[in-house]
Amino acid sequence: MPVCVHAEQSSYGSLRSDRLPRHKRPSQRREASSLCVTIGLINNMPQAAFAATERQFISLLDAASEDIEVRLSLYSLLDIPKRALDDDNTGSSYSSIDKLWETDLDALIVTGKEPVTVNLGDEPCWESLTQVLEWARENTYSTVWSCLAAHAAVLYLDGISRHKSDKKHFGVFECACVSGHPLTAGAPPRFIVPHSRWNSLSEEDLVSRGYSVLTRMAGVGVDTFVKEENSLFVFFQGHPEYDADTLLREYRRDVARYLNHEATTYPSIPLGYFDSSTEGVLTALRDKARSCQSEQLFASVCTALETIRVKNTWRPTMARIYRNWLEYIYARKSGSQLDDANVA
Known part of the structure; x- marks a missing residue:
């Protein structure tokens, strides 16, 4: 149903004492x-x-x-x-x-x-x-x-x-x-x-x-x-x-934060979520990002994630x-x- x-x-007002539970x-x-x-x-x-x-x-x-x-x-x-x-x-x-x-x-x-x-x-x-x-x-x-x-x-x-x-x-x-x-x-x-x-x-x-x-x-x-x-x-x-794609979107967001210098640690790949081929591609991009942060790398991550269909x-x-x-x-x-x- x-x-x-x-x-x-x-x-949206202030929580006044006369409105407490x-x-x-x-x-x-x-x-x-x-x-x-x-x-x-x-x-x-x-x-x-x-x-x-x-x-x-x-x-x-x-x-x-x-x-x-x-x-x-x-x-x-x-x-x-x-x-x-x-x-x-x-x-x-x-x-x-x-x-x-x-x-x-x-x-x-x-x-x-x-x-x-x-x-x-x-x-x-x-x-x-x-x-x-x-x-x-x-x-x-x-x-x-x-x-x-x-x-x-x-x-x-x-x-x-x-x-x-x-x-x-x-x-x-x-x-x-x-x-x-x-x-x-x-x-x-x-x-x-x-x-x-x-x-x-x-x-x-x-x-x-x-x-x-x-x-x-x-x-x-x-x-x-x-x-x-x-x-x-x-x-x-x-x-x-x-x-199905919530963890994917969160991973992409956290990669962007790292590449934009908003975070000091590159995010881990979500466990048990992607297939082995995708994990391999994302691992290679992670290793590259740790040595050289760039906008082009984020575009590569987005490209790798675009075709993923998680069930x-x-x-x-x-x-x-x-x-x-x-x-x-x-x-x-x-x-x-x-x-x-x-x-x-």
Whole structure:
């Protein structure tokens, strides 16, 4: 069933104390229509990836929804530059999160963003993000925290700090299911997930503070994990929503940054993503760029990537996991409606 995007008039103002979250238990919600879940997407990505991120999540929810109607509302944190929203070409209308506090939603998806500080607590969006987190734990049946948002959430909730790895986890990685949680029901024992991150979380830290690890990458560590409280918080360090060519475009962007002297390190080729022939060509260009940076080299990289057609081999499994998530939300929602009816 197609995802229905609910357009709301954008309004970007300051987050005043009188507009802070008003907590409501999920059982106090007004009744919604059958086989329908309402989700808020908080899109915090920078301008270059803003429209693509919206499209990717809508596409994944569409693939997962089947007979469940998904009604999607779009939000962005007040601290994200307004220019990115004014200039976006999605054709969608975003609301700032100060409109979220009085909204009835069943679930949230909160995206990550490129950090601008070393410490997550110093990020411009930190205060707004933590207010969203407090609202979500009391007012949703479940919330997905993606990439940097996952790291920020566990830091705020339980003081768990992320650790920078020796190298970037960049590419398509094989993950193994290590838990019989309903979210991974129907997923194969091993499957692949795109990742693009420098930082990781300690499994020992997570487990000791009540988190359950669902999937793990060999030699890398935790992939997906959850924490069950009033709201089921789902944390993805990877990017189930990525399009087939997202890693390709990110690699091309990072090559440009290196050749323009905006980065000091040439980017690694995404692991398990290109065929061996393409990897050979890109490796030769990388070696040449390290000795002589030039615009002509970037043109050669673009030429090498132009004809590549990468298949989205992770989508069926990711759609299965998101389908399980939608079914979980709907089951919780239906149970609350039954509870309300019994009370009445």
